[in-house]
Amino acid sequence: MAAVGAQLFADNSILNLRDVVLSRTDTPQTLREKLARVILDEMYQFVGLLDARGMTLEINRAALEGAGIQMSDIQGRPFWETRWWQVCSETKEKQRELCGRAARGEFIRCDIEIYGRSAGEETIVIDFSLMPVRDQLGRIVFLLAEGRNITEKKAAEAELARKNKELERLLDQVRQLDQLKSDLFANVSHELRTPLALILGPAESMLAAGANLSEMQRRNLGVIRHNAATLLKHVNDLLDLSKLDAAQMTMDYVDIDLSRLVRTVAAHFDALAPQRTISYVIVTPDVVRAEVDAEKLERVLLNLLSNAFKFTPSGGRIRCTLAIRNDGFVLAVQDSGPGIPHAMRDKIFERFRQAQGGTTREFSGTGLGLSIARDFVELHGGTIAISDAPAGGTLVQVEIPLRAPRGSVVRIASDAESVSEVSMITSTTVEELRRDQVQSPRPAQAAGNPTVLVVEDHSEMRRFIAETLSSDYRVIEAADGVEGLAQAIAKTPDLVVTDLMMPKLGGDEFVKHLRAHRNVPQPPVLVLSAKADDMLRLRLLAESVQDYLVKPFSAAELLARVRNLVTIKRTKDLLQEELASQGEDLALLTRELIVSKRLIEENLEAQRQFSALVKNSRDFIGFTSREGRTIFVNPAGRELVGLSEEEVQQKSPLDYVIDEDRDRLLRGMAAATERGNWEGEIRFRHFGSDDVIPMHQTIFVVDPVESGGKIGLATISHDIRERMRVEEGLREAHAELARVSRIASMGEVSASIAHEVNQPLSAVVANANACARMLDAQPLDMGELRLAIGDIAASGKRASEIITRIRSQVKKSDSGRHKLDINEVIVEVMPLIRGEVDRHQAKLETHLERNLPVILGDRVELQQVLINLLMNGIEAMTTTMNGPRALTVRSQLATTGEVVVAIRDCGPGFPADHMSKLFNSFFTTKPNGMGMGLPISRSIIEAHGGKLWATLNSTGGATFQFALASAA
DSSP states (O other): OHHHHHHHTSSOSEEEETTEEEETTOOHHHHHHHHHHHHHHHOSSEEEEEETTOBEEEEOHHHHHHHTOOHHHHTTSBGGGSGGGTTOHHHHHHHHHHHHHHHTTOOEEEEEEEEEETTTTEEEEEEEEEEEEEOTTSOEEEEEEEEEEOHHHHHHHHHHHHHHHHHHHHHHHHHHHHHHHHHHHHHHHHHHHHHHHHHHHHHHHHHHHOTTOOHHHHHHHHHHHHHHHHHHHHHHHHHHHHHHHTTOOOOOEEEEEHHHHHHHHHHTTTTHHHHTTOEEEEEOOSOOEEEEEHHHHHHHHHHHHHHHHHHOOTTOEEEEEEEEETTEEEEEEEEOSSOOOGGGTTGGGSTTOOSOOSSBOSSOOOSOHHHHHHHHHHHTTOEEEEEEOTTSSEEEEEEEESSOOTTOOEEEOOTTOOOHHHHHHHHHHHHHHHGGGOOOOOOOOOTTSOEEEEEOSOHHHHHHHHHHHTTTSEEEEESSHHHHHHHHHHHOOSEEEEOSSBSSSOHHHHHHHHHHOTTSOOOOEEEEESOOOHHHHHHHHHHTOSEEEESSOOHHHHHHHHHHHHHHHHHHHHHHHHHHOTTSOHHHHHHHHHHHHHHHHHTHHHHHHHHHHHHTOSSEEEEEETTSOEEEEOHHHHHHHTOOHHHHTTOOGGGGBOGGGHHHHHHHHHHHHHHSEEEEEEEEEOTTSSOEEEEEEEEEEOOHHHHTTOEEEEEEEEEOHHHHHHHHHHHHHHHHHHHHHHHHHHHHTHHHHHHHHHHHHHHHHHHHHHHHHHHHSSSOOHHHHHHHHHHHHHHHHHHHHHHHHHHHHHSOOOOOOEEEOHHHHHHHHHHHHHHHHHHTTOEEEEEEOTTOOOEEEOHHHHHHHHHHHHHHHHHHGGGOOSSOOEEEEEEEEOTTSOEEEEEEOOSOOOOGGGTTTTTSTTOOSSTTOOSOHHHHHHHHHHHTTOEEEEEEOTTSSEEEEEEEOBOO
């Protein structure tokens, strides 16, 4: 203690610390007791000492101030009768009981609500303990009471429980939707099996008994049978999927020769290997007895082998092996294909997952094969893994126990047991792999016919299109987008018919590349696709293609559309040639036009079909003349705006939109005329009421040749009222989330708020007491009285302003943007967080540039952002022990003309790899943080048209800044 005393009293012989006076002359024991008193008084938590009967002996200063009492008021009184425990009679009686139990030697600990804030006017929840203190003889002489404020922790726990409950509710909804999805798969799959059986049965019967069938008839029946079997395979996959989801997939264990099973399934691919010049090796022991579900294991092996043959190029290698390992067997399939990237090896087993996406895919498929194979292996209690093959390529290994689980029913398979249920799946799979290897002769084509390029990767669909068109056109075929582009450039066809989903180059990219070759004649393009995507269809029609037909389609419709496009193209070419060479014989041109007229007449049926499509669309579809007169509006469009067919003819395009949007429509029509198309949102009017209908409108120019010069612009407009209702709901949810965040921020700065409100209220009380004394005094000093009353009014106004700011932060109201001085917004926030700054022993500095331009913003939302960033900075510096705890707020004008606000702290900063995640929802570096403050702050700033970012300081700590445009 002597060294301590010398250090304490180096400058003065007396130290005054509140109620404790330390002196150089104090004995070591006295100094120790006084230091203990200092520690007790400066402790933030509740600490008290009672005698064995529960009478109050000593309480620390923080606890007394929280209850608004003096030590002299309670010393010697029963502890349970003090202000802390007067919340209710039950709390008082519980404290009496706890003191009795502690006096009998029991250590007490519990959570309890007491009066402990705002001078005993507000309750808090504390983690309370009562510990018996014994003397050397073991007798209980004191009771030590301690309490730690856990109010905020309890509130956070309650909020977390609420959020967990909400997450559980949402999870339950997801489970219900997933169940509905599985039920839909099962029901639709069952309904599809009956018509598929009625397709497959007659087709197979006709093939078996039709000795007098022609070669083309037999081939077409084979196409029907093969594609029906392929569709049945997909239906079976969906049924298996629904059974697996419902945990209804059962195992039919059979004791079989596994080597024989593997050789039988693998032999189906023997004929395919030499066709592709692939080295195909099967290695199995002579006999391997195993208890497995034979059908499911065949499905697994079939999937692995079909994948290997699908991805292995000509001249490659495939190896299928079966081996015994411990109490199980390993079935492995190895190929020399391109392999599977490491990043895809876990995802490749996910349902509907394929290694390639978009319209450019090397191979077709549903993405279910490997997923179902993994599930079948796991039902056996086994595992499936993918790795690199030793010589390059992919190695897939399946490991399954040789014996069925204990208690399973295992049948004994006879030598003649059939595997017919799998035979159709096997033959269908092998036939899919072989179809591209078979090249059937095409019928002879006349050289003078128009040329049509067919770009389609599916060989049977390509053959069907070619045979449908070959009687009237010379057909060129291409199996992918790259080959199609080369043929289009070299052969200059009159029409291109292309699929969308193709290997090497998707259909949309193929057309894009073709249109980029400006020096090549540009043929019209007809897209045939199973991808019924309205947005993609509209985009392609507006930008690069002339027609779009969705599979399945009839041959008659295909012929009509092809004839229409080729006729228009040829007529256009003839007119251009005549204009280019005026000296040619006019009679020849006339004959060509007569021929073209006959072809055009043949296309009337196709035009009628197109008209039916337009009339039955649910969107607003309209056409205007080149002079801007309305020519046609489809029935759905007329119903939408409340006009009859006759009334439509009397309206101009500008009549359909509200007055405020007429200029926007004029600009859109001008842009469409200049660029070929325009799209945007615009508001239509209903002529029979005052309703305003928001629409997403697409306007595009109609080729004058294709329309005979009658149509200038066409529009397709979609009603977006439902979408806007959903967006409004999202905006309301976002506003409510921001309000909840502001309430949470107010909770964090509650101590500061109480301090700021308490100061003017204390001044009111003091001045009121002074007024009372002045009124009793003689003579009455009216001047002093007026000053005191003025001070009361000023203090009351200050308290009212603080409360008004708090209410603005927590009340639920619509956002309003006004011109603001950002410095005023900053200054108004300072009193709300000053108490937190003092409590954390930090220093707050402001450097606000004068005469900044005003901004357009919501005062409450910007104050919420400032409070959040300031509280983050204060909390970040709590771990700073030796260095300064300085928090700086700076406003300035950037060179870009934006107003910038920066909050800089001296905390530890954050790891550099967290920079990209700081503003992600639910990402937090705080132990008890929710991770929503910074995302909400960024969304508020971005909604103001600004930006919010963070940087690390070179001297430690971090700086958060946001920039807002000036309102000038």
